[in-house]
Amino acid sequence: MKKDTQPAKKSYFFGPGWNDLGKFIKRFWQFNQDDIKKKAEKIETGKGIMSFSGARALMSCISLILFGTIFFCLIAATVSTVLGVAFCFVYILILAIWLLDRINLISKGIFVACPNCKSKYLIPTYICPSCGEKHTKLTPGKYGVFFRTCNCGKKLPSHFLTKRGSLAAECPKCGVSLSGTATKPLCIPIIGGRSSGKTAYINAFSYEFIEKVAPRNGIEIKHYNEETERFYNHDISNDYMGGTTRMTKTEMDLKQASSKAFSFIIHHNKISPDRLVQIYDVAGESFVDNTENEEQLQYTYCQGIVFMLDPLSIPMVRNHLDDTISEIDRSSVGTLDVDLVLDSFLNKIRQITGQSSTAVFNMPIAIVISKGDIRTLDRFIGDEKISEYMTENNLDMDSFTVAEDELCRKFLMENGLASFVSNIDLKFKNNRYFKCSSIGHTREVGRYNPRGVLEPMEWIFQTADSGMKSIWHENKFGNIKRGDE
Numbered sequence: 036m037k038k039d040t041q042p043a044k045k046s047y048f049f050g051p052g053w054n055d056l057g058k059f060i061k062r063f064w065q066f067n068q069d070d071i072k073k074k075a076e077k078i079e080t081g082k083g084i085m086s087f088s089g090a091r092a093l094m095s096c097i098s099l100i101l102f103g104t105i106f107f108c109l110i111a112a113t114v115s116t117v118l119g120v121a122f123c124f125v126y127i128l129i130l131a132i133w134l135l136d137r138i139n140l141i142s143k144g145i146f147v148a149c150p151n152c153k154s155k156y157l158i159p160t161y162i163c164p165s166c167g168e169k170h171t172k173l174t175p176g177k178y179g180v181f182f183r184t185c186n187c188g189k190k191l192p193s194h195f196l197t198k199r200g201s202l203a204a205e206c207p208k209c210g211v212s213l214s215g216t217a218t219k220p221l222c223i224p225i226i227g228g229r230s231s232g233k234t235a236y237i238n239a240f241s242y243e244f245i246e247k248v249a250p251r252n253g254i255e256i257k258h259y260n261e262e263t264e265r266f267y268n269h270d271i272s273n274d275y276m277g278g279t280t281r282m283t284k285t286e287m288d289l290k291q292a293s294s295k296a297f298s299f300i301i302h303h304n305k306i307s308p309d310r311l312v313q314i315y316d317v318a319g320e321s322f323v324d325n326t327e328n329e330e331q332l333q334y335t336y337c338q339g340i341v342f343m344l345d346p347l348s349i350p351m352v353r354n355h356l357d358d359t360i361s362e363i364d365r366s367s368v369g370t371l372d373v374d375l376v377l378d379s380f381l382n383k384i385r386q387i388t389g390q391s392s393t394a395v396f397n398m399p400i401a402i403v404i405s406k407g408d409i410r411t412l413d414r415f416i417g418d419e420k421i422s423e424y425m426t427e428n429n430l431d432m433d434s435f436t437v438a439e440d441e442l443c444r445k446f447l448m449e450n451g452l453a454s455f456v457s458n459i460d461l462k463f464k465n466n467r468y469f470k471c472s473s474i475g476h477t478r479e480v481g482r483y484n485p486r487g488v489l490e491p492m493e494w495i496f497q498t499a500d501s502g503m504k505s506i507w508h509e510n511k512f513g514n515i516k517r518g519d520e
């Protein structure tokens with residue numbers, strides 16, 4: 036119970052109220068005792084109990100003890116019962132208000148996903164803005180219903196209705212400071228081997244979404260904190276403008292998290308609560324070798340996964356390559372086997388969730404073939420190829436993503452990745468294939484000109500969150516063919 040003690044004043048109904056009742060009963064008993072004492076003294080100073088008046092006094096003393104005590108018990112019991120019932124009523128009311136708070140959190144998908152230690156919880160540690168004291172359970176209860184009073188005297192909101200989320204907060208597990216604690220997180224890990232194009236993808240998606248998608252759809256973007264704002268304005272924007280990418284560092288400091296989140300908050304007057312987009316990036320080496328410093332718990336609560344697949348890491352595709360590929364692209368070929376990346380990923384999810392090797396996962400997974408600007412790919416999955424396929428199959432314009440999925444799958448199956456494709460089908464009920472080019476051309480020759488980076492995320496957002504679908508629906512994602520259907 037000790038850890039439940041909060042640095043705040045208890046409400047009247049827990050503690051002070053019962054103290055008052057105790058005091059009342061004690062004082063009432065005292066009155067009763069005083070009366071009896073007075074009567075007893077009268078007998079002692081009288082003519083003795085053998086006299087008539089003495090006997091009468093004794094009788095009245097006995098009846099006082101008897102009836103006085105009965106009377107005391109009756110009154111005390113009545114007062115206690117009335118007060119007890121009233122208090123119980125208050126407790127039920129508080130419980131109902133607490134329940135309302137919980138239901139609001141759960142039904143709206145509001146929770147906190149720590150970007151550092153990846154733990155998930157409903158209520159983080161909130162910090163008193165006046166004295167800095169930490170409140171671990173800022174919910175309706177014995178310290179107050181809608182507000183509680185910190186030991187320093189500051190009134191703190193303790194319910195979603197009183198805007199608890201506006202307080203500064205930190206992670207109860209690792210102590211990192213948190214923002215957007217009253218939002219619905221949309222966590223999307225980007226996975227893939229080394230040089231599979233994860234960082235370029237995150238750069239391109241974030242920039243395109245924040246600078247283009249948001250303004251044209253009436254979405255307001257808020258940065259998560261000063262650090263992410265700086266990261267966006269310097270690292271992401273500079274990479275975007277210069278056509279470069281940073282290598283995701285393999286985190287050597289064991290105290291630091293291996294996978295880094297880039298987060299921003301989406302505000303739109305059509306949806307409530309705000310959405311907190313958290314995009315996770317982890318260095319390919321730590322991912323495949325399973326040497327991350329922290330447990331990758333985000334895979335248990337993420338709304339979707341983007342699996343980056345570098346087509347140049349496929350040996351059969353490399354054989355098709357001609358001289359049009361630049362030296363830079365040639366040297367940045369992801370060397371890891373995609374099967375290895377998938378295996379390592381599946382092992383990781385199983386380890387965290389404790390599920391068996393036959394488990395099927397529900398979260399949507401977008402398999403994204405990166406570096407789509409390489410001309411060799413055009414003859415397999417180029418836009419012209421997709422258009423041809425649509426004409427051949429009498430598909431309407433809205434079916435572009437359906438044709439894209441079909442051709443990307445076919446491309447992988449025909450180039451030695453048939454087992455990868457069937458493995459994905461087996462493990463992920465909801466999978467879809469995309470192609471993209473994050474930079475739009477060879478690295479380091481001018482600003483990004485991305486193609487196809489928004490669609491995979493838009494599909495995940497639309498699949499996982501109907502609210503997001505109502506504010507971002509620039510592409511249609513028709514039903515795709517799988518198995519014998």
Ligand SMILES: [Zn+2]
Nearest residue numbers: 149152206209
């Ligand atoms: Zn944490």
Ligand SMILES: [Zn+2]
Nearest residue numbers: 163166185187
């Ligand atoms: Zn305080």
